Amino acid sequence: MSCLIEIDGLRYHYPDGRSALNGIDLHVKHGERVGLVGPNGAGKTTLFLTLAGVIDSFEGEVSVAGCDLTTPEGRKEVHRKLGIVFQQTDDQLFHASVEEDIAFGPLNLGADEAEVRRRVDCALSSVGLNEDFKNRLPFHLSGGEKRRVAIAGVLAMEPDVLLLDEPSSDLDPRGRRELVQILDRLPITRVISSHNLDFICETCERVVIIDGGVVRASGPTHEILADEDLMLKHGLETPYFLREAIRGK
Ligand SMILES: Nc1ncnc2c1ncn2[C@@H]1O[C@H](COP(=O)(O)OP(=O)(O)O)[C@@H](O)[C@H]1O
Ligand SMILES: [Mg+2]
Known part of the structure; x- marks a missing residue:
């Protein structure tokens, strides 16, 4: 089966010389739900920014849904294929109404008025928000509602791939659920990148551990997260319920 994301030998250092990605190899198939975990500074956000076409001076091969990101054309086109929801939703919501924020992407893609309206309605319903939210000021929404509007804005672009950077970090238990x-x-x-491993367990069937800008492990979620030595080695901790399950064996 072909892969939607193909990354081979990806290296990147920031302009100040700090190396963030040191040879990433990662392939993601159509329909996969992958959890990206690792300690702070592991390179998760930098990897997402590279996949989104924001970073241009990397080494290696990177392609997303047929866009070759080693070329300027590929990096320009990739926003039609890949949607990214940033950790800070305030960076993503900057219009005077929820409707305008969600319509921004499709309008930029050149969709006509009827198509924009259809996409806004569809995206809102995908994230479980009703019509009344259209006229709300994004700035006044709760953390969970802002997160949903940010996701809706990305879904309105009808992407092939969704990247969520630490999506549960500012949510209360109900918002997370x-x-x-x-x-x-x-x-x-x-x-999905997250420090919340319960959240990863509930949303992803594969986990990739990244540390020091390199992929250190990849496999079925429960298998990877239950490997206590592997987790500790990379600044992570096996979730409590998995530890109990292992000890109960
Ligand atoms: N704008 C930047 N300039 C210089 N170094 C950066 C910048 N952003 C991140 N880094 C460095 O790159 C490495 C990877 O960071 P990041 O991708 O943010 O990791 P993570 O998202 O896993 O916490 C870290 O060493 C971090 O300090
Ligand atoms: Mg990060």
Whole structure:
């Protein structure tokens, strides 16, 4: 089966010389739900920015849904194929209404008025928000609602791949539960970075550990997260319920 994301030998250092990615190899198939975990500074956000076409001076091969990101054309086109939801939703929501924020992407793609309206309605319903939210000021929404609007804005672009960077970090338990349910209903290929390993367990069937800008392990979620030595080695911790399950064996 062909892969939607193909990364081979990806290296990148920031302009100040700090190396962030040191030879990443990662392939993601159509329909896969991948959890990206690793300590702070592992390179998760930098990897996402590279996949989104924001970073241009990397080494290696990177392609997303047929866009070759080693070329300027590929990096320009990739926003039609890949949607990214940043950790800070305030960076993503900057219009005077929820409707305008969600319409921004499709309008930029050149969709006509009727098509924009259709996409806004469809995206809102995908994230479980009703019509009344259209006229709300994004700035006044709760953390969970902002997160949903940010996801809706990306879904309105109808991407092939969704990247979510630390999506549960500012959510209370109810907001987190609702996000799990929303993601469960979305059939889209996705990569989710998170420190919340319960959240990863509930939303991803494969986990990739990244540390020091290199992929250190990849495999079925429960298998990887239950490997206590591997987890500790990379600044992570086996979730409590998995530890109990192992000890109960
Ligand atoms: N704008 C930047 N300039 C210089 N170094 C950066 C910048 N952003 C991140 N880094 C460095 O790149 C490495 C990877 O960071 P990042 O991708 O943010 O990791 P993560 O998202 O896993 O916490 C870290 O060493 C970090 O300090
Ligand atoms: Mg990060």
